[in-house]
Amino acid sequence: MNGNNPLLEAFNQTTYQLGGHGKRNTKVLKEAFQHIDENVDSDNYGAGKVIEDFQDQMAAYLGKEKAVFFPSGTMAQQIALRIWCDKKGLKKVAYHPLCHLEIKEQDGLKELHHIESILLADHSRTIQLEDVLNMKEDVACILLELPQREIGGTLPDYQDLEAISVYCREKGIKLHMDGARLYETLPYYQKSAAEICKLFDSVYVSLYKGIGGIAGAILAGDEAFSNESKVWKTRHGGNLISLYPYILSADYYFKQRLHKMEQYYEEAKELAGFYNQCHAVATKPLVPVSNMFHVHVDIPKEKLESILIAIYKETGIGLTTYVKETSATTCYYEVSIGDRYSNIPKDEIRKVFQLLDERTGAEI
């Protein structure tokens, strides 16, 4: 094989791609701004119509008193936990071992905020009521991620969520939602965002994953919490003079895609079905509960890459840009459904999975 990343190269040559909304290029920005009047004023250090209108809209959607726009979820969530820790005078929080704050933020929570994390549940499953009941230490806040991305976008039962919420309120523990992919869970839960958010004291949602904006996040809660979050936003260096490139794009794509979450969910179930018909392949979860899942394959990484490259070339359809090794003989990758999936002729997709089944079957 030639080149640095032959799988990615082959993917980039395909006509169709099964996941995502499309390329993250400047077209995303240009399209969002195409119909925006050039006289629309910038926001100004967190003030102004552009940012305030969007925050009000998101607060209403999430059923919270106030919403604050942040450049990133990393910033928003550290700040949420810091506020709850300061309020209780206890620098301790609990979350899943695969929580974004634990594995993706260079330990910002610990290095900047000196907050200790208690890990609940394990790599195989989401946090359940049991885990919370069995916690040996008091914490200021529990963070639940809906859906839990690093284990394929799995979700706790709604009854469990409700029970955890009730328990936390009784015990004076704040409940924070990492809702990076909250919208994507609504078709499965058959609830509104506001109904789910009601169980939580503070909520972060992303504006570039399912929504497909450029970047940015919303942190929502009551008024006192939100005011405090703005002070910390300044401290973190996130109170930019202008955030409108993100805000106006988020607003545009929110309107374009929020109503498509049901479609993405149905398509994810269909696509997972295709995968699960193949030899040596199993999705996690087996039946998706959002627009995403992980594809686990009992074949060595390099072998699977060769198979995929051949299929991309034969069919013109790309399945993934990467494969991660989980052991010498197993590997996996993540799939998230967006706008692209519905553009692909179903017969072409069937052909891809017929080929995949034949080739993986030949390996075992």
Place this chain on the structure above:
Amino acid sequence: MNGNNPLLEAFNQTTYQLGGHGKRNTKVLKEAFQHIDENVDSDNYGAGKVIEDFQDQMAAYLGKEKAVFFPSGTMAQQIALRIWCDKKGLKKVAYHPLCHLEIKEQDGLKELHHIESILLADHSRTIQLEDVLNMKEDVACILLELPQREIGGTLPDYQDLEAISVYCREKGIKLHMDGARLYETLPYYQKSAAEICKLFDSVYVSLYKGIGGIAGAILAGDEAFSNESKVWKTRHGGNLISLYPYILSADYYFKQRLHKMEQYYEEAKELAGFYNQCHAVATKPLVPVSNMFHVHVDIPKEKLESILIAIYKETGIGLTTYVKETSATTCYYEVSIGDRYSNIPKDEIRKVFQLLDERTGAEI
């Protein structure tokens, strides 16, 4: 007077405005992206051609090994000081009492990084060699702001800068530059950016002040410093999936305006001259050393506002959007020269200052 802010309202009705580049509206973004191909890929969490090319360009311009793009100067500078403090094992830095970190960042440096600040010099002047020599405590880093915005954009003598740099290197104290308006000082110093940056271990420059971009900052230094700054950027929540709306705009306006700094400087001196011919008015500095200065007026704030509103209406030229009280009988405002000034007929400007002189003269 009607309305909440009649001075701003009157300003917004004027045909010409003496300061700045123009309105901060979405036109700024749209113009920058007009000629950018929609297939240009987004940066991706700090990687990719868009961000790397711009960082390389800025590193070369500043004469430093590496440059890192940050969403804000607030984030960049706290991180610079944190790195130098960690390196020395001493959480103490020195800067001017009107330093941005001391007065504009909700104490982020103290609340997030637990770094103590030693204040050098006072509200009337910039830090000089004497102040550094007389420092009683050791510090990890000294921050110098060029020019010192809060006292009208004043500058230390270049010889003093050099002497401070030599002294700091001898004593093992790192020297950091708050160069939010560094480009604007080059015509006065008659030096290249790289020549000035050579005196410093780390340098922050802004991309939206003199340059007129949308937001964003560069932090430059040696390779080890820059690598460490990227880790802290993630911790702060500043390593966004996409920063290209800021980067490509910064690149565009950098090319549009860098060569105009000499013009802005000459115009600032001219405009300050007009102000200083008026009764009860004095600029600080008396002769600007960059594109900016403060206008101090020995007249009560409300009185000056009434005078200005009348002049805006009579001449169609706006001087300032606000006036700040300094005492019951004195006030001031800031002026920064940008693209707008050169568009105004000189006779019209003379008429404005003739009127201002008459009206302020009548008050004293």
